[in-house]
Amino acid sequence: MRSSSLARTLCRFAAVAVTTVSLGGCSLFGINFGMAQLSEKECMMRAMYFESNRSSAEGMLAVGTVVMNRVNDPRYPKSVCGVVGQKNQFAQGVLTRKMTDSGAVLAAQVADQVLRGARHPGVRNAQHFHTAGLRFPYNNMYYVLEAGGNEFYEKRRPGTF
Template sequence: MLIFVGVVASPFIVSGCTTSKLADGMTTSSVRSSSYAYSAKDKECLARAMFFESNRSSRDGLVAVGSVVMNRLKSGEYGDSVCGVVGQKGQFAPGVLSRPMNSQALPDVQAAAESVLKGERHPKVKPEVMFFHTAGLKFPYKNMHYTTVAGGNAFYEKRSRRKLPAVMEPETMVASAEQPTLPGVVEQQPATVASVGSDAALASAMSFQATPEDADAIGALIVSQDRPM
């Protein structure tokens, strides 16, 4: 099995194999973490999670999802390998490890996955942030501390009662995450809709299907060419 270890000198890796423009999706600066000794299989599993869960709307969203996967791996609570984390039952999009990824932008997704494995992290997805759901959904749980919205998802950490601030409004960032819809275009609905009432519902609300009008250059390219069933 091939094992790769790397350290990235520049903050971003951009593939030159496609016509997509990843720079259009760079809305935040990345931060660095320690590199991870990874295999080709690890890279594929991470790329799959990022591809199917990021709303495929921006590199920012891709890296945010990748950061959650690596945070879960580091915690030791969700699996002992990248593929183990991604393939954990009920946590990521159905068929995440088996559905086809046919897109001209796939090299860019793979490059983003490699960069995450080499240490790149979304600056607002700290090590404690190990959860996300479709932006726009609302939940009443006071232990959900939101940190950012990226790629159509709202990212949050679960805080214990001892860490909860005196005043907390967990719905603020989610409510402001609505994206415009172009006239004459039917908006695509989330693939998974969670109902309020259980942690299981939160865990299942991690899949979102994008429409071209919601995406930037890379997202539009992926969405327009790939509609997995």
């Protein structure tokens, strides 16, 4: 009897632990949310907040434009959260780290604009960016803009401009 009681207790503990871990995944303004509960706006805010170094509305708008360019491309997920949550595409922990400063307020404002259709005109069709100042030997990527501490690139066939 003791072993079955111990087994039940261990099962309850495991269930509580799994539930706690799954619900503690994301935070917005320091409040934890389960990842399934993130809205498109929250995912957009997080991408802009963590990728633009909270430097400027222009930098955030450029990052948001890249996210929307990907959403509109059949090679990528069809939602903002799907795009932002893709493995190895955005800053590590983009959907789980805390947003702790006033940059979150600016990110919320710019996210609203992007989700209502605002785009950075200089980004054009870019779907890729990296920290400004880094150089990679791309033969099919073309620089289009520097904004918010990032350089933005369009993928094109070699020889086309």
